[in-house]
Amino acid sequence: MSGSAAEPPASGLDRTRDAYFEAVTAMDEATALDVVRRALARGDDPETLLLEVVAWAQRRVGLLWQTDDWSVAREHAATYMGERATALITEHATEAATPRGVVVVVCADGEWHSLPARLMGEVLRLRGWRVRFLGASVRTRHLALHLQEYSPDIVALSCSLPSRLIAAHGMIEAARRTGVPAIVGGAGFGGDGTLAERMGASLWAATATEAADLLEKGPPFPVRRGPASLPFSDEYTTILRRRKGLMGVCLRSAEEAHGGRGRVLEGADLDRTVEELAHILDFLLAALYVGDDRVFTRFLEWTRVVMESHGAPWGHVVGVLGVLEAELFDHPEAAALVALGRAAPGEG
Amino acid sequence: MPPPGTDESVPSADGGGPTSFRSVVSTLRSDPSGIALVRESLRGLAGVLHPERLTERAVRLPLDSIADVCVLFAGRPGGSPRWTAGVSGRENGGDGVVVRGRWSAETASAAPWLTEGAESGPDAVDLPPGDPAEGLLREVTGREISGQIRVVPLPGLAGAFGALLWYRRYGRFTPSEADLLSEYAERVGSALGSAHLYQYQARTATTLKAALVPEPLPRVDRVELGSSFRSAFEAERIGGDFYEVEDAGDLIHFSFGDVCGKGNDAAVLTGLIRQSLQALRLVETAPLRLLELLNVLLLRTDPEKFSTMVLGTARPLPGGGLRIRAAGGGHPAPLVVGVDGTVREFAPGGIFVGAIEEAVFREAETDLASGEAMVVYSDGVTEARNPLLDGEMLGEERLARLLAECGGMPAPAIADRVAQAVGDWLGGAEHDDITVLVLQAVATPGTS
Numbered sequence: 001m002s003g004s005a006a007e008p009p010a011s012g013l014d015r016t017r018d019a020y021f022e023a024v025t026a027m028d029e030a031t032a033l034d035v036v037r038r039a040l041a042r043g044d045d046p047e048t049l050l051l052e053v054v055a056w057a058q059r060r061v062g063l064l065w066q067t068d069d070w071s072v073a074r075e076h077a078a079t080y081m082g083e084r085a086t087a088l089i090t091e092h093a094t095e096a097a098t099p100r101g102v103v104v105v106v107c108a109d110g111e112w113h114s115l116p117a118r119l120m121g122e123v124l125r126l127r128g129w130r131v132r133f134l135g136a137s138v139r140t141r142h143l144a145l146h147l148q149e150y151s152p153d154i155v156a157l158s159c160s161l162p163s164r165l166i167a168a169h170g171m172i173e174a175a176r177r178t179g180v181p182a183i184v185g186g187a188g189f190g191g192d193g194t195l196a197e198r199m200g201a202s203l204w205a206a207t208a209t210e211a212a213d214l215l216e217k218g219p220p221f222p223v224r225r226g227p228a229s230l231p232f233s234d235e236y237t238t239i240l241r242r243r244k245g246l247m248g249v250c251l252r253s254a255e256e257a258h259g260g261r262g263r264v265l266e267g268a269d270l271d272r273t274v275e276e277l278a279h280i281l282d283f284l285l286a287a288l289y290v291g292d293d294r295v296f297t298r299f300l301e302w303t304r305v306v307m308e309s310h311g312a313p314w315g316h317v318v319g320v321l322g323v324l325e326a327e328l329f330d331h332p333e334a335a336a337l338v339a340l341g342r343a344a345p346g347e348g
Numbered sequence: 349m350p351p352p353g354t355d356e357s358v359p360s361a362d363g364g365g366p367t368s369f370r371s372v373v374s375t376l377r378s379d380p381s382g383i384a385l386v387r388e389s390l391r392g393l394a395g396v397l398h399p400e401r402l403t404e405r406a407v408r409l410p411l412d413s414i415a416d417v418c419v420l421f422a423g424r425p426g427g428s429p430r431w432t433a434g435v436s437g438r439e440n441g442g443d444g445v446v447v448r449g450r451w452s453a454e455t456a457s458a459a460p461w462l463t464e465g466a467e468s469g470p471d472a473v474d475l476p477p478g479d480p481a482e483g484l485l486r487e488v489t490g491r492e493i494s495g496q497i498r499v500v501p502l503p504g505l506a507g508a509f510g511a512l513l514w515y516r517r518y519g520r521f522t523p524s525e526a527d528l529l530s531e532y533a534e535r536v537g538s539a540l541g542s543a544h545l546y547q548y549q550a551r552t553a554t555t556l557k558a559a560l561v562p563e564p565l566p567r568v569d570r571v572e573l574g575s576s577f578r579s580a581f582e583a584e585r586i587g588g589d590f591y592e593v594e595d596a597g598d599l600i601h602f603s604f605g606d607v608c609g610k611g612n613d614a615a616v617l618t619g620l621i622r623q624s625l626q627a628l629r630l631v632e633t634a635p636l637r638l639l640e641l642l643n644v645l646l647l648r649t650d651p652e653k654f655s656t657m658v659l660g661t662a663r664p665l666p667g668g669g670l671r672i673r674a675a676g677g678g679h680p681a682p683l684v685v686g687v688d689g690t691v692r693e694f695a696p697g698g699i700f701v702g703a704i705e706e707a708v709f710r711e712a713e714t715d716l717a718s719g720e721a722m723v724v725y726s727d728g729v730t731e732a733r734n735p736l737l738d739g740e741m742l743g744e745e746r747l748a749r750l751l752a753e754c755g756g757m758p759a760p761a762i763a764d765r766v767a768q769a770v771g772d773w774l775g776g777a778e779h780d781d782i783t784v785l786v787l788q789a790v791a792t793p794g795t796s
């Protein structure tokens with residue numbers, strides 16, 4: 001089913017992609033939607049348009065934001081165009097021949113990138129599933145209530161940010177307790193199913209197409225019997241408890257660093273620093289929780305690229321990591337991880 | 349008498365027909381740990397509050413380790429009971445299946461054990477030969493019956509009856525297995541009872557919540573609308589934020605407010621205000637006069653109850669842009685974001701609505717240029733507390749700074765951006781209702 005016969009020839013797809021992407025970068029919503037409308041009128045396959053045009057463009061937007069100093073406003077506007085295009089494609093699509101079960105699609109609590117989940121939900125809808133999309137950043141409690149009330153065949157959970165994996169695990173657990181299996185995906189889970197399995201998910205999919213193909217084998221899907229044994233590291237819990245204190249220490253060091261240059265850390269700069277520090281702590285905690293160093297090191301590599309392309313000094317982060325490492329002397333696993341994070345990006 | 353089990357087939361949640369499953373219990377039968385395993389997995393039933401899913405789980409659990417077929421019957425006195433049968437993969441030579449069906453009242457009356465045990469408590473009994481359950485077992489297994497059938501009534505189902513049946517093809521149930529059946533039925537019965545109660549409560553709560561959730565925004569020519577509504581409902585603290593937008597042809601009406609208090613009282617007041625506004629607009633559309641009328645109405649209903657409010661109209665201007673006319677009642681002043689990221693306040697002022705008889709309100713007017721957006725928000729946004737910073741509030745200054753980065757973004761993206769920033773600021777902490785409504789003059793007149 002994935003290799004649909006209606007798939008346009010590569011050149012046609014390329015033209016659609018380029019035209020769509022060009023309109024998105026120009027923040028020209030009318031033209032972007034027009035490109036999609038014309039492709040639909042030509043009879044292009046809706047699933048291909050969703051995945052090979054909208055999702056493809058969205059990935060490029062993400063890269064541009066990371067490396068090309070796109071403003072937040074521009075990224076959000078582009079994402080919004082993706083949402084509009086998705087809606088347009090879904091409205092146009094005809095109902096699938098085989099009706100299937102019910103899927104609840106959610107983003108992990110604190111995960112605001114909802115377009116990937118939305119796109120996957122729409123692919124499932126095209127394949128005949130009844131899809132309930134609960135949206136971005138869903139509270140675990142909200143999901144649990146929803147599952148008890150509607151008892152879907154499966155929950156599809158999306159997590160793009162690895163720092164939200166802890167929340168994601170809580171949601172997989174909530175589903176398991178109500179007897180509902182979970183299929184998970186998104187960049188947060190990394191490049192294979194290891195973390196997904198460790199976290200007790202029934203299925204893991206790398207792409208929306210793969211998710212749809214996997215789901216076509218069921219339902220019902222097996223649900224793990226007992227809870228997954230997480231957090232992975234014993235140090236997680238104590239560090240979580242010390243989170244606020246660690247934040248204070250790191251913030252003071254950042255303030256001193258500013259003071260040393262004769263500047264006061266305040267206003268928007270202070271907020272940005274707090275946000276960055278919170279991210280560092282969140283990713284450190286997530287890495288300890290799921291037991292995967294790469295959750296932390298990859299985040300730092302990514303941050304380095306963003307900071308350098310946006311002209312922010314990477315040295316600040318290295319300084320903070322040094323403070324954090326010293327502060328965590330009594331937590332050897334965490335300290336080693338921080339040291340690893342401090343060293344790894346420097347090699348690149 | 350029609351053959352048992354074929355009276356009426358009940359479609360399952362996924363469209364009917366037997367559903368196959370991979371057996372997750374692989375312990376050999378009559379291994380004593382089979383009993384331990386079933387007992388252990390019984391705990392898993394407690395977390396399931398959806399009756400159908402619970403039933404399906406209950407008939408699957410004993411399979412392979414204790415029984416070859418497990419059937420759960422449930423019905424109301426004099427009615428036709430539903431049955432759900434879990435059939436072990438050993439019986440049909442493949443994956444196990446769950447099959448559903450219904451008995452006619454007549455068939456049910458030939459099985460006195462279905463209702464008789466309801467009061468007497470869960471004691472397992474053997475079935476007399478010729479019982480309709482035999483026919484059902486023949487049907488779901490496709491084979492003749494041998495071995496032993498035990499049934500036990502399900503206690504704990506208010507106003508209903510139910511029974512659990514275990515069938516083993518070879519040999520007989522041991523006394524400890526028979527005890528387990530009774531214990532099993534007791535747990536399943538009380539879990540089912542709770543599940544039915546929960547569904548009843550959940551439906552009530554859903555109805556209430558549905559009345560609180562704002563209607564989807566209309567699609568209006570030349571006005572781009574965006575909103576975000578993240579209710580504190582999930583934290584059992586139903587707040588009282590509300591907004592509505594109504595397309596009246598040449599202009600749109602909007603209102604946004606936050607009623608005093610929490611919980612059900614707040615919910616009722618929210619409903620009252622929304623309905624009152626709809627009724628009042630039939631006779632009055634000028635924002636100031638509308639607010640004055642609402643003030644009188646709320647005072648007469650209950651002087652203890654009041655609300656903050658921004659109430660107004662947005663009218664597209666001939667040369668592009670929007671004219672906003674609004675009256676305020678003690679609500680945080682909306683912010684207007686220019687395409688270049690400048691942020692200004694639009695303050696209609698005023699005092700709480702429904703609090704004082706002599707309240708003085710006023711009306712203000714402002715024009716939005718093409719692409720400019722007016723952001724109306726509730727205090728849940730600015731009063732969100734950051735747990736990492738000793739509970740520091742987000743505040744108006746931060747909100748203004750955030751909006752300065754949103755110049756030129758479409759209205760829905762602005763609303764999402766604010767919700768996201770507040771969510772990040774909260775870092776997972778509990779919160780009040782977080783509500784944002786954005787009205788924007790579309791950048792290019794004529795497009796929608």
